[in-house]
Amino acid sequence: MNDLRKRNSHAKPHQDVSTRFGQRIKELRTQRNLTQVGMAREFGINRSYISQLERGRKSVSLNTIEILALGLKLSIAELLSGI
Amino acid sequence: MNDLRKRNSHAKPHQDVSTRFGQRIKELRTQRNLTQVGMAREFGINRSYISQLERGRKSVSLNTIEILALGLKLSIAELLSGI
Numbered sequence: 001m002n003d004l005r006k007r008n009s010h011a012k013p014h015q016d017v018s019t020r021f022g023q024r025i026k027e028l029r030t031q032r033n034l035t036q037v038g039m040a041r042e043f044g045i046n047r048s049y050i051s052q053l054e055r056g057r058k059s060v061s062l063n064t065i066e067i068l069a070l071g072l073k074l075s076i077a078e079l080l081s082g083i
Numbered sequence: 084m085n086d087l088r089k090r091n092s093h094a095k096p097h098q099d100v101s102t103r104f105g106q107r108i109k110e111l112r113t114q115r116n117l118t119q120v121g122m123a124r125e126f127g128i129n130r131s132y133i134s135q136l137e138r139g140r141k142s143v144s145l146n147t148i149e150i151l152a153l154g155l156k157l158s159i160a161e162l163l164s165g166i
Binding site: 013015018021059061062063065066075076077078080081082083 | 091100101104115142143145146148149158159160161163165166
């Protein structure tokens, strides 16, 4: 694990950032009563990618983060708040 | 370009997200009077990677974003605010 992460591990809960992000996306999706299929269609993203992302299996890129923020009509900072 | 980006292109300035992120990192680094070499050593990241990142040549991953936020002692949302 990166030194910085080790030195700051007290600062962050034990879950890795991809897991925390996946939970955030699921929370936002379900708040909007969107299914994964609906979100995939609306955002132009593959459904199985959304499923893996929500399970923390993807380290998403900044480009994908922007696409998700646009689709959810949030700023990137709003999308990542609390993570 | 992703449909969502096209439909929302009015919402975002013409610069792509990697360029905007690179400028943000450079701004934060110089505010702290850090050179790229100093930042590389302190964050455990390769200097040439920082240089490419600041020039918008990298679509960074969420993991790298977290490392940068930890190193800059910001939350991920603070690091990405305004992008």
